Structure formats: structure tokens, C-alpha cells
Amino acid sequence: MNSLTQLRHSLHQHPEIAGEETETAQRILEFFKPLQADEVIENLGGTGLAFIFKGKSSGKRLLFRCELDALPIVETGNPSYRSTIPGKGHLCGHDGHMAIICGLGEKLSQNRPESGEVILLFQPAEETGDGARAILEDSRFEQIKPDFAFALHNLPGYPLHQVVMRKGTFAAGSTGLTISLTGKTSHSAHPEAGINPAQAIAKLIQELPKLPQQAKGFALLTLIHAELGSLAFGTSAGKGNLSMTLRAFDQQDLDELIEKVKNKAEAIAKSERLKVEFSFVEQFAVSVNDPKLYPLVEKAVKGLSVNLVEKSEPFRWSEDFGLFSQICPSFLFGLGAGENCPQLHEGSYDFPDELIETGMGIFDRIVRNQSEGKS
Missing domain, CATH: 3.40.630.10 (Zn peptidases)
Structure with missing residues (x-):
């Protein structure tokens, strides 16, 4: 050897x-x-x-x-x-x-x-x-x-x-992105008294994977994790997040996809009266x-x-x-x-x-x- x-x-x-x-x-x-x-x-x-x-x-x-x-x-x-x-x-x-x-x-x-x-x-x-x-x-x-x-x-x-x-x-560029949504907890018997991110997350799960279709070249959005509230049956959730990986063969396509995701999330969060924040990990050019x-x-x-x-x-x-x-x-x-x-x-x-x-x-x-x- x-x-x-x-x-x-x-x-x-x-x-x-x-x-x-x-x-x-x-x-x-x-x-x-x-x-x-x-x-x-x-x-x-x-x-x-x-x-x-x-x-x-x-x-x-x-x-x-x-x-x-x-x-x-x-x-x-x-x-x-x-x-x-x-x-x-x-x-x-x-x-x-x-x-x-x-x-x-x-x-x-x-x-x-x-x-x-x-x-x-x-x-x-x-x-x-x-x-x-x-x-x-x-x-x-x-x-x-x-x-x-x-x-x-x-x-x-x-x-x-x-x-x-x-x-x-x-090789493609990629990034991990987490969308964090904050509303307001309430008793699950009175969900109308709180602001639950469930509908916003549901909309994002439905709409975000369609965004790569608008790219000029190959682009992909893969949902990897979703979280809503906690396992407390008496509480209507006040927080939630959705994580995904974005990737593309062209850097401009990747940058534009990130912006489209943020814009879509901000619009949905606003319509649901939620605060929205974004965090990025494992960013590859x-x-x-x-x-x-x-x-x-x-x-x-x-x-x-x-x-x-x-x-x-x-x-x-x-x-x-x-x-x-x-x-x-x-x-x-x-x-x-x-x-x-x-x-x-x-x-x-x-x-x-x-x-x-x-x-x-x-x-x-x-x-x-x-x-x-x-x-």
C-alpha cells in the first residue's frame, strides 16, 4: 500500500x-x-x-x-x-x-x-x-x-x-430557505380570537412549487419541512414555518426564483395578517x-x-x-x-x-x- x-x-x-x-x-x-x-x-x-x-x-x-x-x-x-x-x-x-x-x-x-x-x-x-x-x-x-x-x-x-x-x-446552484410566519395563539375553542398561519402555509405549499415554471431554464423548488404550532390540543397555533430547497442551472434564474418566493410569501402573509421572516442556509453558487x-x-x-x-x-x-x-x-x-x-x-x-x-x-x-x- x-x-x-x-x-x-x-x-x-x-x-x-x-x-x-x-x-x-x-x-x-x-x-x-x-x-x-x-x-x-x-x-x-x-x-x-x-x-x-x-x-x-x-x-x-x-x-x-x-x-x-x-x-x-x-x-x-x-x-x-x-x-x-x-x-x-x-x-x-x-x-x-x-x-x-x-x-x-x-x-x-x-x-x-x-x-x-x-x-x-x-x-x-x-x-x-x-x-x-x-x-x-x-x-x-x-x-x-x-x-x-x-x-x-x-x-x-x-x-x-x-x-x-x-x-x-x-452543477446547479442551490439554497435552503425557511419562511417563518408569526400570528397570534388563541384557545382552540375560539380560533377567531387568534391568527393561525395554517391557511397561509397551505397556500404556500400549493403555490410555491409552481414558481420555477416561470424560469427561463431549469429551476426547481423542493418542499422539505413544514411545522405548525405545537401538539397542544387546546391551543390554536400562532407560529409556523415552511422550509424548501431552491436550485437552478443559471445564477440569475436562482436569484429570481428566490425573489419570487419572497414576494409570494409576503403577499400571502399580508392577506392573512401574519408577520413573515426569511432565513437562508447552505447557499451554493x-x-x-x-x-x-x-x-x-x-x-x-x-x-x-x-x-x-x-x-x-x-x-x-x-x-x-x-x-x-x-x-x-x-x-x-x-x-x-x-x-x-x-x-x-x-x-x-x-x-x-x-x-x-x-x-x-x-x-x-x-x-x-x-x-x-x-x-
């Missing part, structure tokens, strides 16, 4: 969820110590790390990003390196993504790029959508602001090693691939003789790498994890070790081709 596989298994055994990745970051720091990066930035955007490898001459700055965090999900598989942390597991493959970037670090340590700089970024809190924003808002990010940014994600359901690419939107970077990634993939497939439609799931595509030309691609591999976020999922070499090889070829002026 090579050092990268051992590292991946060690990371898998010690998962830390979003915002808690202190020990994970320390393991990565220990791995990089002998690699002698030219610069190291710690505690970036929280627990994040950036390792800077400088080329032999000036040129473009390339950033390769992976994720530090695991999920608050019980691992039900039984690998020899099973999670030792109850209720937490690397069930999205971020352990494998980290191993890939560590492997790229080894290659850069042995052979610096001909030109430019390479930034290896280990980002916290991808699963909550908070990590990328925290990285970009850290004042030290200006030191590593890239000309181009790259990332990959493993894809269960696709043949092992197959690369999935597309120009433009690769649309991940947009710059078409000009496509040939660079394509050449790297073909240089490895790996099968490449063009996806006709973007993925409906979200990735907070999307924020990077708002600050520089970026490219996110998929790496097949096997047609029979359990799906992401399932308790039995485990990142295939065979993908470490493939992902590392693609990223390394991107670096070499770019620094040598090839596309």
Missing part, C-alpha cells in the same frame, strides 16, 4: 465535519512538511490550508482545490479503516480528493512547474456551503488569488476512471466551467488515455466550488467511481483508492501543459 492510500485510509478513520476540521488539517500539514512548499498559509477561512509551489519563471497562477470536511452520517460499510468517530464519516469522498491533492503536492515537490505558481487549497466546510465563501473573504486570499481554478468530484454510477466534463454550468479551459483539461485527460464523456445536462446537485467560478475562470469535472459504487452520502459509500492516481495524473498534466504553454 502506497503512502497516499495510507493517508486516505487514515483520513477516513478520523472524519471531522464542517467547521471542525482541525485534526484533519494537522494531518495534511504533517504530510506536506517534507515536501517543502515555497509558502504555507494556515487557518485560511477557518481550518483551511494553502500550499504554494513556485515555478522556475513567472506565469499564470493555478489553484487546485479539495475539501477537508466529512459528513454527520453513520458509516454502515465495514472497511478495515472504518470511521472511528461515532455518527461521522467520509461518505462523500473528500478523503480521496485530499489524497489526490497531496499526491499532486508530491509531484510538484519533485518537479516544480516551468512557469507560474500552483496553489494547493484544502478547503473547510464544503458540505454546508460556508467554506468557499470563508476562503474568499479571508484577507490573505489575495496572496493566492488564481488566474485559473480547478477541482474534481468523484461520481458513483459512472464507469471507474471515466472523466465527465461539460462547458458552461456543470452555480458551478460554471469556463469554455476556454476545456481544451486544457481535455488534453490532460487524453494524455492519460482515460475515457472522457461529455454530459448533455448539468448535475442537479450543488458544489460550493461554484463561488470560485465567480472570481476567475474555473473548471470542475467528474471522475467515475464505478457503476455499482454506492451513491454519495450513503452510509456504505467508500472512495475507490484506484482513483487517486487518475485524479493526480490529470491535475499534474494540467500543470505541466499550462506551464509549458501547451493547450
